[in-house]
Amino acid sequence: MATNQESQVYITDAKERREQDEINAEKGMSTKVTSTVSTEEAEDDRETRPAKHINWSDAMIDTLIAILPLYFVAFCVAAYIRDGTLANSFRNQAILQMAKFNPTIFPIIFTLIFAKFIKAVANAKLERGASVGSIQHLLGSRTLVSSVFTPMRLRTWSIVVPLLVVMWACNPLGGQLSLRSVSRATNVTVIDTPFVYVDPMQEIDLRALPADSDPSYNRVIDTSFNTALLTPASSKNGTQDVFGNIQIPMLEYLRLNQTADVDGWFYTLGRNLTGLEAIVADTIDLPQHRKLIYASLIGIPYIANLTISSLTETNASSSDDLSAKLQRIKQDLFGEQVMNTRLEFTLQSSYVYSDCSFQPLHVGSPLPSGDEGIYVSNNVSMNTFGNATDFVTNGAGLTIKYDGNHTMNSTSVRNIVFESFLAVNDVDLGMTENGGSTGTTYPTISEARCGLSTTHVEAQVSCATSSNCTVSKIRESKAPHQPNYLTFLDGATIPASIDAGDDFTIPYRQKLARELMSNFVNATGPPSGIFNLSPLESFFTYPDSPWKAAISGMGASSGQSNQLPINLVGDLLFSQRLTQLLNTYWLTSAEPFQMVTGIDLEMVESGESTVPLPTTMGTTFVEKIVLRCHIPYMAVLLVISIALFGMGMATAYLDATRKGPDVLDDFVNSLRHNPYVHVDDKLGSSMEDGKEMVQRLKHTVVKIGDVHPGESVGYVAIGTPNHVQPVEHLDHRRHYA
Structure with a gap:
């Protein structure tokens, strides 16, 4: 030295x-x-404190935090109590709003409680003595990612490692569960409901109807029929008409386009196929969207009958009072809680089918100028087809010939001949060369020969809502019925209970075909001229708007100034459209009022209805949007929430009973008893917590660097850089002990 x-x-x-x-x-x-270590005098001046007994402040804060998970317990309890109640109620709306916020607040509460719990456990282990690795592992595992990578970094493996990972995985899991524990769902109440409807072939006591000669009654029939012709195409070709009546699909058309199932049902609702099903459907050319042709232009009136005593509710006890039950059902059907009402029922119905084929168009000799009216009034020529014995005409070119001898005792179908006159110029007939016209007019007659039969069907009606119904499937009726070759023209609807010899029935049966056919051909009036068809005839060539076609001259071919003969539509279309016209006129004739205004239940119940209406039992599905609890999700959320509450209370206990200072979480604890830190203030107690040291030393500047810059080998430590204690920057050219 x-x-x-x-x-x-x-x-x-x-x-x-x-x-x-x-x-x-x-x-x-x-x-x-140059040392900052306190002298004996300084040590004598150090503040002294006793070991902590109970940390009331930390315990109170931890207890308040521990209570937070009970919010999710309360949420689960409230949702469970309200399970199945109307979703749009105030309380349930509040629960659903809580569920939306839960994924945001759950991770915050979970992280706050579990991270504090891990630190409290580490402090407790430190006071009782534990390895550095175990304490550092706990402190380094206070997030999900760090709980996975800390064991790898420290190379510490124990049963605690997977437990911490699993617990941290409950953080995002609990957030999702708190959202998915409740949702809106559809609750369905099933009610057995009778439905009243109109069957076109139901037995009708014709004596109860106004006489056919009554002009007022005939005007009602014609008005109803023409109203059907005037309805838009969406009504004529829709599942329901403009009055809400159910359209019955034409079974003959379905047979041409699909195959029935093993029970004979034809399905009318298309399927939206995707994936492999769509590929298979394309391969076998399976129709997915089915276009339907209906038996008439107006449908079958129906109504759910909630007034009769047979009404029952499937989930009601037998001891319930009927009036109270009915009131409850009405509240379900019409109350504010109802979100939707679905209906299903099966009805028996029937319609007349016309199987027609055209004869070649008859073109007569050129008409002389001014002589057209003579030909029109004399164009009827009887023939022997179907044993035609009589005819009806509108006097302006429309004629129906029929067998007047066909009765209830006949064993074959009734044949008719339908003839339609129309004057056509030579250009429209293609009788001129180079498109030139000579001004010549030719009379033409379109003649169709038809066989009339009755098709009896069973239809299942499905209503997506109480007012949106469709026939979902249809088949030929399995119920007993009259032979198919008998129609309403034969008096098939006259009740069998009436004596066959009754003065009323025999004459009426004989004239029924004439009366109905005559009124039918005149229902829309005559055409406006020889170049135009009547509205009834125009329906064959222009079904969407026959009245417009009849008045303006619109024809089957676009761009024509005049209408063209109806035989251009072909056999199939003509058969289908004549079927629709005949059934429409019969429906409006049998019950014109109910077709338009609907079924009057009061008249049905009192027996005042002029037409007996059949009743079928169906099902009403009352759908409500309710609050739905998902019990499995809720149970897991409850377990996690209660576990969090337990960990929060354990944290409060561990912090309350901690004797020593909190030294694990604050950087300032690295300055404890550091010989390279110079502090001019009075030294704090060794019992100081980290936060207290920070408050005392918050303005002290510290630095990590070389605290032995004058020696050949440096020494790295944290110190206070000043004139007493030098702390130099680290240099890659120096070595440090």
Whole structure:
């Protein structure tokens, strides 16, 4: 050691420093103190504190935090109590709003409680003595990702590792469960419901109807029929007409386009196929969207009968009072809670089908100018087809010939001949060369020969809502019915209970075909001229708007100034459209009022209805949007929430009973008993928590660097850089001990 110069000594221990001071004093050398370690006098001035007994402040804060998960417990309980109740109620709307916010607040609460719990456990282990690895593992596992990578980094493996990972995985899981524990769902109440409807072939006591000779009644029939012709195409070709009546699909058309199932059902609703099903359907050319042709232009009136005593509710006990039950059902059907009402029922119906084939168009000799009317009035020529014995005409070219001897005792279908006159110029007939016209007009007669039969069907009606119904499937009726070759023209609807020898029935049966056919051909009036068809005839060539076609001269071919003969539509279309016209006229004749205004249940119940209406039992599905609890999700959420509450209370207990200072979480704890930190203020107690040290030293500047810059080998530590304690920047060219 040099004895003639002043040396600068770095002292790291109080005892060594005192010994060095004594040696330097004996030799008369001055010693410059650079250590920040307190002297004995400073140690005497250090603040003293007893070990902590109970940390009330930490315990209270931890307890308040521990209560937070009980919010999710309350949420689950409230949702469970309200399960199955109307979703749009105020309370349920609040629960659904809570569910939306739950995924946001759950991770915050979970992280807050579980991270504090891990630190509290680490503090408890430190006071009781634990390995550095176990404590550092706990402190480094306070997020999901760090709980996975900390064991890898520290190379510490124990049963705690998967437990921490699983617990942290409950964080996102709980957030999702808190959202999915409740939702809106459809609750369905099933009600057995009788439905009343009109069957076109139902037995009708014609004596109860006004006489056909009554002009007022005939005007009602014609008005109803023409209203059907005037309805838009969406009504004529839709599942329901403009009055809400159910359209019955034409079974003959369905047979041409699809195959019935094993029970004979033809399905009318298309399927939207995707994926493999769509490929298979394309391969076998399976029709997915089915176009339907309906039996008439207006449908079958129906109504759910909620007034009769046979109404029952499937989920009601037999001891319920009927009036109370009925009131409850009405509240379900018409109350504010109902979101939708679906209906299903099966009805028996029937319609007349005309199977027609055209004869070649008859073109007569050119008409002399001014002599057209003579030909029109004398164009009827009887033939022997179908034993035609009589005819009806509108006096302007439309004639129907029929067998007047066809009766209820006949064993074959009734044949008719439909003839339509139209004057056509030579251009439209293609009788001129180079498109030139000679101005010649030719009389034409379109003649179709038809066989009339009755098709009896069974139809299943499905209503997506109480007012949106369709026939979902249809088949030939399995119920007993009259032979198919008998129609309403034969008096098939006259009740069998009426004596066959009744003075009313026999004459009426004999004249029924004439009366109906005569009124039918005259229902729309005559055409406006020899170049136009009547509205009834125009329906064959322009079904969407026959009245417009009849008045403006629109024809089957676009761009024609005059209408064209109806035989151009072909046998199939003519058969279908004549079927629609005949059934429409029969429906409006049998019950014109109910076709338009609907069924009057009061008249049905009182027996005042002129037409007996059949009743069929169906099902009403009352759909409500309710709050639905998902019990499995809710159970897991409850377990996690209760576990969080338990961990929160355990944290409060561990923090309350901690004796020593909190030294694990604050950077300032790295300055405890550090010989390279110089603090001029009074030294704090060793019982100081980290937060207290921060408050005391918050303005003290510290730095990590070389605290032995004057030596050949440096030393890295955290110190206070000042004139007493140098802390130099680290240099990659130096070595450090």
